[in-house]
Amino acid sequence: MSNFIKKAMEQKLSRKAFLGWSAALTTAAVVPSYGLKQIDSKAAAEQLEEEGKWVTASCWHNCGGRCLNKAFVVGGIVTKQKTDDTHKDSPDYPQQRGCARGRSQRHQVFGADRIKYPMKRKHWEPGGGKKELRGRDEWVRISWDEALDLVAEELKRVKSKYGNESILGTSRLINHYGGGLVRWGSSSSGAWGKPQEHMTGFFSWSANDRMDWRNAKLIVMWGSNPAWSSAGSPTYNLLQAKKAGAKFIFVDPQISPSMKTLGDQYIPCRPGTDAALLIGMAYHMIENNLQDQDFLNRCTVGFDKDHMPEGADPNENFKDYVLGTYDGIAKTPEWASEICGTNPAVIRDFAQQIATTKPMIFTSSFAPARTYRGQQFCQAFLTVGWMTGNVGKSGAGVWTNNYASNQSYGGKTLVRGGGRGLPPVFNPLFPSVTYGAYDGYRFGKPKNTDFHGMAYTETYDAILNNEYHATVRGKVPCDIRMIWLIRDGSGYNYLNQSSGIMKGIKAFRKVDAVFTNDIALSTISKYADIVLPATTEWEKEGMIKSGNPEAIIVTKKVIEPLFEARTEEWMDRELAKRIGLNPDEVYPINEKQQLFNSLAGAQVIKADGNDYEALVTITAKDIKNWGVDGKPQKGKISLEELVEKGSFQVPRSPNDNFTVIQGEAFVKDPIANPLTTKSGKLEIHCQSLSDDIAAYGFTTIPPIAKYEPPVEGVEDTYKDWNKKIKGDYPFQLYTIHYARRSHSVFDNVPQLREAFPQEFVMNKRDANELGLKDGDTVLIESRHGKVIRPLFVTETMMPGVVTLGEGAWVEIDEETGIDKAGATNTLCGTHLSGQGEEPWNTTNVRVEKYKGKALLPDAEWQQRIIF
């Protein structure tokens, strides 16, 4: 006789209670709204038989690459991922293969830390409630209706009481509702925008096609680390140039992963001092008459007093500045060396190589321009590059890569998606600007007087002090009450990603309301009042994603929205109804139609290399199946095949018709083929650049490349520069793109944390002097904040320079004020410079052993899990 069967018979009380319980709950009609329900056996059997299929899944991040990512989906569950296997890989026609981040996409979408339900900060109420609790309050799960009502009511209240100018942030909805203040400035491209515009007419933002890079004898990579900053094919493309015989020289404060992969020679240079190094190189070239004088005379203005642009002071030419003709300071390699830390002999040798090796490609990243008064680097880089005459020829070029996706590509766009057909909605408070994460990015019209908004780095001061610089208008008052970040999902997370997090938190704790939508509790949502659960791109209809100019990726919906996540479009439509707008006016066409439009409008280059034709063949049946409006058309690939395959890539070969030599016609005949600059030539002396920068009202620069010490540059690490006595913040910090994440996106994924531990990197001799060793937890302090991190010591880093990857999710210890995650923006100050560029790479810090508890590896930290 078994025990429990018998014992059960004796448990009379329990059985009686059971009957009572069942009866009571039945009377109260407490049917769980969650749980399992009976379905018929046929439906169940059908579901059981589902075998799963590969779907092209978006990898949508601002990472510098664009790769093919596929998910194997069984009944809404993704069991595995793969990358590009649509064709055989070759150097000419490479597969678009994913990186550690793309292959972790599943971990982001299905992470336990997804925001699952609308949530509200417990002590928020209309008007703010206990504002000081932002970032440390408890959260309450609320219903969608409650969330939407609260958000809409508060938006209406703030608008009617304080006006649209009290709303910071824009979106399609907000622009329909009167607009909001725009944060503007330059992040990614640093100071490059204005020099490109005025000195080159954006001429040097384009490059020779990648096939032609294989003809170079020397390739200089200035501050570039594509192995980390442009994952995907760029490093592989550059490797082909190396195999074809190019020598690679890398200029960087550290021997980077790209240097290790491609480099033949490494030139160290301190952050923020690149202009000095370049000017020292120019001295060597002038001293030895190595410059390409014919090219300078024909194609540029401002190099010497005989070739000045109209109206310029002849004494203000570059050559005489370098020689010190008028200021008495010869900008010799020795002069440069004191500033940039590079050995004078190395400077001379480097200058000799670039001046005499032809053809040469002289290319830079944006990083050295992400410094205080960063325009001086851009001016010096272009000037010295042009002095070598490597422009408009095969295997030659002087350019800064136009965003990461273009690194190593250049050339024409061979295939591109069409427009999605959603009409643009301009912000009434910021003419000509629409909305989105990049709404005010590289705002280029400082002489305008009709815009409302402030520089990225002035946002928090504007909130705290109720005023901001409005360029030529000077300071204007403001009263910011609401921070709005219910917008398309781009990972836009400026509280974490803009300089001055500590000040930012203070500012966030001042306003009446902070509303966001998010897929996980990113920093900006952590300090918000209401966070709405957003879908990832895997839960949306799909889109065409572009990256490198040779391929497009066509993604599809992988799964239905998880938990209570919704698309931004749905949120905007629901909010529109509540604030008295017509949702169909805000979104006149649906997401499916938008995807269809972009496919129907997609174009591919013809074999002749000049004209474009429709990419996709669409039949009447396709249009019916999709349930969209459209017309049948003939193209090169059927809609079904393209969607199934997930990408379209134009095959390449060295002798195809797509190769482009940037500026060939201009260099051959600059008079007949002028550039769009004021003089029609490349402008070494550029008054309009100087004037435009002055109009912003932050810093000034001369019309030619000169070196002036930046705020928080190497000079500021000294108490006495002349006597070389170090000051309170003796190290220079520069921040790098870190392979663990795409800016701040992916930082929550444990397996990426494990692979890339966010270490603070320092030279070994510096560490020894401070009594620090590898693995120690160190305290890093700047004038603006403090962080702790595990230390990594290496001889590959320049002495006096330290680095940390940007984008870690700030984690403030409320007792000590220390950021345990090591967000670089905790350390970077909110300096106002140039066209509003974020001067991240000019930051001074000090380092010491941390006396508190040592840090756990990031991979072992708890995730931020809320609803």
Added chain:
Amino acid sequence: MNQLSVNDLTETQDLLELRTFAYDILRRVFLAEPTKEVVTQLQNGIIDSFPFKDENMKLNEGIEQVSNYLKTFTIDKNFEQLHWDYTRMFIGPYQVPVPIWESAYVNKDGLLFQEETLQVRRLYLKNNLLSMQFGREAEDHLGLELDFMYHLSNLLTDLVKEENVEQLYKTVVDQNSFLKEHLLNWTPQFCEKVSISADTGFYKGMAKILNGFLLIDKICLEELLARTKQ
């Protein structure tokens, strides 16, 4: 009926009912935030009637703990705190200390909606059951796994009445393997985490009840297997 006597089966009826009872309580406790109705029922003596109190120390402790908690509990004063305890631990607040999904424990990556979820879903489908939150909530949520056990337990009582021996045995086998391969595979860790993280005696106790009862049910199912095997 062949080898099994009607008596053999009828004797299991009480056990089957008690198991249904236990799983009904457990699923309601863990499936979602507490409701006032359920807590009131538990307070009105139900928790003290939880079966097999004396058969497992943990279970016994848990029942005592919940019972003690409910002695001073009033809806007006304590319900919000109790509700918060669930939300805080299993849904929010800032950092959830106790994920409530099997895959968060079993899957090496700690993700949701994983292979484990699919396995569990397939088992539900084999019994013609589907989550009401299909695609939005992962099927390996503790509440759903307990709900599955509840449904099958309920089904067993019907099958005994119908004397459907073949299906009866099959369902006991299913329950047995589900308990061993799924619930018992991760709930010990889950319960440990709850005992550390819960603020209320209610959830601390409930975790012990869950832990203790599942161990008892493992034995019950072995007995039922022996009893229903033809």
